[in-house]
Amino acid sequence: MTSVGPIIHLEDVTKAFRRPDRRGDLLAVDRLSFEIHPGEIAAVVGKTGCGKSTMFNLVAGLIEPTSGRVTVVGHDPFREFDFFRGKIGIVFQGDRLMPWRTALDNVLLGLEILHTDRQQAEKIAGDWLTRLGLAGHENDYPHALSGGMRQRVSISRAFAVDPQILLCDEPFSALDEMTARDLREEFIRLVRQNGKTAVFITHSIKEAMQVGDRILVFHRPARIAFEARLKPDAGEERRSEIEQKILAVLGESQ
Ligand SMILES: Nc1ncnc2c1ncn2[C@@H]1O[C@H](COP(=O)(O)OP(=O)(O)OP(=O)(O)O)[C@@H](O)[C@H]1O
Ligand SMILES: [Mg+2]
Structure with missing residues (x-):
């Protein structure tokens, strides 16, 4: 699968959920736009309920946007679900094994x-x-x-x-820190070794900084409040500067 330009592209994507028992819809994703390029590991961090899994489900083609456009390697993941068989690997929160x-x-x-x-x-x-x-x-x-x-x-x-693309929704959040650390390192190694592109959702700033070469911080409803690039060889000073910024941005969110 070759692709020029972004592998994952969200353009002005909104997702509203019906609330049958109440008036009005619940806005989970609010005019969200971003691009993920080949070989990137993008870590998405945000507080609980900010719309991370909703964004994940949109990219995985499990749900349809209310408005805007989601494209993955130039195709619509919801409408062309069959095209994506074997092209996207998903690791869910919890293991979801049979x-x-x-x-x-x-x-x-x-x-x-x-x-x-x-x-x-x-x-x-x-x-x-x-x-x-x-x-x-x-x-x-x-x-x-x-x-x-x-x-x-x-x-x-x-x-x-x-698969060319890996989507992970808080895959290690239920594990103890030592096991999570080992699996995280293993995961990063496998992604890099095999030239994959990955989106990795987490609510842990530390985990986002260990995994991502790009970090997207979400506010609620899902939109990008802050974004940073982090080279694997970034020094302590740069890391701590980014961490402080993420903390400040998350502190401002609901
Ligand atoms: N199928 C659905 N129907 C109605 N509301 C939904 C649905 N899925 C998610 N929501 C709502 O959308 C908002 C965002 O939920 P989402 O699961 O995307 O958050 P999240 O960032 O993944 O949170 P967490 O970190 O707790 O996993 C929440 O208010 C949630 O209640
Ligand atoms: Mg979630």
């Missing part, structure tokens, strides 16, 4: 949808589980795995279809 499927079968899911040859698919799925330190757990069911292991299965599942 409890009746083994670790291997959970990773196989995306490959089955793509009708990958069974033997080849099992090899790919097994290799990803091994890369994420789960060799020997292929036949375990999710209930027999720890939270960190289940999240590793989710990451394996997202990478197994070799």
Whole structure:
């Protein structure tokens, strides 16, 4: 999949939800515009309820904007949902594994949808589980795995279809800090090594700064209140300057 220009493009996107029991709509996303370019890891940070997951669902094609335009590699993710099979890997908040499927079968899911040859698919799925330190757990069911292991299965599942784009919605927020840190580092390494583009949602400023080479700070309803670029080799002074700015901007939001 080649693409000139932005991989993800939101132009003046608004999303309002109906509130059947009350008068008026709830505005979750308010004329939001941004572009994500190939190879970028964009971290989106904002307070709870500011519309991060709504933006995520718009980019993933799970919901349609009320107005404005969402394009991913030049296509409409909602209207051309089938075009995106295998092109977007998603890691949800919590692991969203199927409890009746083994670790291997959970990773196989995306490959089955793509009708990958069974033997080849099992090899790919097994290799990803091994890369994420789960060799020997292929036949375990999710209930027999720890939270960190289940999240590793989710990451394996997202990478197994070799998508160009990875969308992650607070993937590590339920884990202890040490495990989260390991998985975060692993995730960044995999994204960079495989030349992917990623959008990573978090409510942690520290996590956003560790993951993102671009940081987008959202106010509620979702719109960009502040944006910064952060080179991996940025010094302490630059990091602390950005952190202070993000704290100040989030402090102003509701
Ligand atoms: N399907 C829906 N129907 C009605 N309202 C919704 C729907 N989805 C989200 N909302 C509302 O939109 C607003 C933004 O929600 P969203 O889930 O996008 O926030 P968030 O930034 O992801 O929050 P969190 O950090 O808690 O995950 C909230 O007020 C929420 O109640
Ligand atoms: Mg959310």
